[in-house]
Amino acid sequence: xxxxxxxxxxxxxxxxxxxxxxxxxxxxxxxxxxxxxxxxxxxxxxxxxxxxxxxxxxxxxxxxxxxxxxxxxxxxxxxxxxxxxxxxxxxxxxxxxxxxxxxxxxxxxxxxxxxxxxxxxxxxxxxxxxxxxxxxxxxxxxxxxxxxxxxxxxxxxxxxxxxxxxxxxxxxxxxxxxxxxxxxxxxxxxxxxxxxxxxxxxxxxxxxxxxxxxxxxxxxxxxxxxxxxxxxxxxxxxxxxxxxxxxxxxxxxxxxxxxxxxxxxxxxxxxxxxxxxxxxxxxxxxxxxxxxxxxxxxxxxxxxxxxxxxxxxxxxxxxxxxxxxxxxxxxxxxxxxxxxxxxxxxxxxxxxxxxxxx
Numbered sequence: 001x002x003x004x005x006x007x008x009x010x011x012x013x014x015x016x017x018x019x020x021x022x023x024x025x026x027x028x029x030x031x032x033x034x035x036x037x038x039x040x041x042x043x044x045x046x047x048x049x050x051x052x053x054x055x056x057x058x059x060x061x062x063x064x065x066x067x068x069x070x071x072x073x074x075x076x077x078x079x080x081x082x083x084x085x086x087x088x089x090x091x092x093x094x095x096x097x098x099x100x101x102x103x104x105x106x107x108x109x110x111x112x113x114x115x116x117x118x119x120x121x122x123x124x125x126x127x128x129x130x131x132x133x134x135x136x137x138x139x140x141x142x143x144x145x146x147x148x149x150x151x152x153x154x155x156x157x158x159x160x161x162x163x164x165x166x167x168x169x170x171x172x173x174x175x176x177x178x179x180x181x182x183x184x185x186x187x188x189x190x191x192x193x194x195x196x197x198x199x200x201x202x203x204x205x206x207x208x209x210x211x212x213x214x215x216x217x218x219x220x221x222x223x224x225x226x227x228x229x230x231x232x233x234x235x236x237x238x239x240x241x242x243x244x245x246x247x248x249x250x251x252x253x254x255x256x257x258x259x260x261x262x263x264x265x266x267x268x269x270x271x272x273x274x275x276x277x278x279x280x281x282x283x284x285x286x287x288x289x290x291x292x293x294x295x296x297x298x299x300x301x302x303x304x305x306x307x308x309x310x311x312x313x314x315x316x317x318x319x320x321x322x323x324x325x326x327x328x329x330x331x332x333x334x335x336x337x338x339x340x341x342x343x344x345x346x347x348x349x350x351x352x353x354x355x356x357x358x
Contacts, residue, residue, distance in 0.1 A: 078245035079108035079221055083270065086123040088352040090254075090274065090302075090326040092145045097331050099123050099354045101146050101324055103251060103272065107221040107244050110135040113153065114240060114251050115146040121156040127355050131157035132164075136217060138224070139170030140253030141237035151181030158201050159192065168207045169216055169224075171236045178207045211236055213260065221245055227264035229255035231301050239264055250317070254324065256300060257307050265315035270358065273311065274324035275341070276302040277332055284327045302326055305337060309344025320345055323352040 084106065087099030094100075100117025104124065111133045113120065124131060134157050139147050147170070154166060168174065182189065182202050192198050210216060213227040223243040231237035231254045239261045241250045247269035252261055254274055265271045281298055285291040303311070305322075312320040322337055334351040342349050350358065 080246050081222075081242075081244035081249070082106040083249055083272075083358045084127050084129070085272075085321070085323060085352045085354060085356045085358075086120060086127060087117050088323050088325060088354055088356075089117075089328045090145070090276075090324040091328060092143070092148075093329070094118070095328040095331075098325065098328055100148065102149075103323075104129060105222070105242055105244070105249060106133075109133055110219070110221065112222065112224075112242065113137045115140055115253075116148065116150040116153050117145050118148045120149045121153050123354065124153075127357075130161075132161035134162065134166050135164075135219070136224075137166060137168040137170075138216075138240055139168070139174065140240065140251065141231055141234050142171055142173070143231075143234055143254065146254070147177070150177060151185070154205055155181075155185060155189070155201070158198065158204065162204065163199055165204050165206055167217065168205060169210055169226075170207075171211065171238065172209045174209045175207045178205055210238065213238070213264075216240070225264065227258075227260040229253055229258040229261050231255050232297075234301075241265065241268065252303070254301065255303060257303050257311060262311060262315045265312075265317055268315065268317045270319045270321060271312050271315060271317040272321045272323050272352070273308050274303060274326070275305045275308050275322045275337060276326040277336070277340070278304050280327050280332055284329070298326065305340040306344070309341040309349075312345045312347065317347065319348040319350060319358070321350040321352050321358065325352075 082105070084104045086102035086104055089095040089098035089100055099119055101115045102117045102120040102123060103114040104127070105112045105114070106129070111129055113134060113136070116137065116139065121131065134153075137150065137153065139150060150168070154162070157166075168178070182205075189201050193200060210226055214225065215223070216226045217224040221244065225241045225243070226238045227241075229237050229239050229252065237253055237255065239251060239253045239255065239258070241248060241264050248267070249270045250265040250268045250272065252271070252273040255261060276298060278299060281295060285295045288294055308322065309320065320341065322341065325332065325337070337351055338349055350356075
C-alpha cells in the first residue's frame, strides 16, 4: 500500500533564457512531499466519511484543487483545461534528465492520460494529480516507451483509490495487453480484493482498440479525435486531438512529417509535437554496430526539428510545444531546439520539460 502525496502548487519558475525573451518556459510544479502513516482501514473510514485523501495530504478537507473538486468559478462556467507534460524523453532507455513519454489533460474533475511510459504513475503523483480521477487512457502506438506502464498505471491507481471505470484507447493488441496484464498480476490483485476490500479491478478497465482515424470519445467536457500518422515500422500509430471547453490540444505521437497530423491540428491552440536532431543522432549512432540501419530508422520514423515549425505553421496552431526529444543522451541544450524551430513558426514555441503545466 503506497502512501499518498500532497499536491504541489504551481508557481512561476522562469529560466534565464525566458527572462531574455528566448524561450517560452511556462509554470513548473513544485514536487509534493509525502505524508506518513496511512493504513488501508483508515483509508476506508475516510472514504466512507466522504473525505478526500488529497485534502488530508494538504491538511484541510476544503482546499481541493482542480483534479479533485472544481473551484467556484468553474462551477459557474465551463471548466478550464490543464495540460501537464509528465515525461518528455524519447526512446525506451532511461534518461537522467527526462522521464519516459506521458502527458495528462485535466478538465474539471477528470484526468485523461496520453501514453504510459515507465514511471507515469509516480510522475502523476509528483504533479499532484489524484490517480482516482483518471477517466481515460490513450496510447498513441505500441512502442514500449509509450506503453510500458499501461497496466501498472491502472493497477497503482486502483491500489490508491480508483473505484470508477477507466476507458482505454489505442491500437491493437490493446485488449490482449489488458488481459495479459491482469493475468500476470492476478495473484496480487486477488489478495488486495480479498484482504483490503477493493472492488474487482478487471471490470474497471474497458479497452477499446482503434485502427483508423476519426472520432474516438465524446464526454461531457472533452471530445477526442484520432488521425493515423506514419511511424514505420509500427502501424497503426495515432495522433490525438482533445477539444476541451476552453481550447484544443493536439498530440502528434511519434511520427514523421504527416499530412494527416496537419489536418487534425488545423487551428488548434496547442500542438505537442515530437522532435529529432539528426545531426546529434549522427554523433550518437556512429558508435553503434548497426549505425546505418539505426540512423535510417530514426530518420524515417520521426520529424526533424527543422520541419516541426513548418508543420505548426501549416496547421495554423497558436502554440507549439516540443516533446519526445531524440536523442536524449547526451542532453541537448534547450536553445538548440528553440533556434532550429523558431525561424519556421511565428507563434509561441515551448521547450517541453517534465511536470511543465500549460
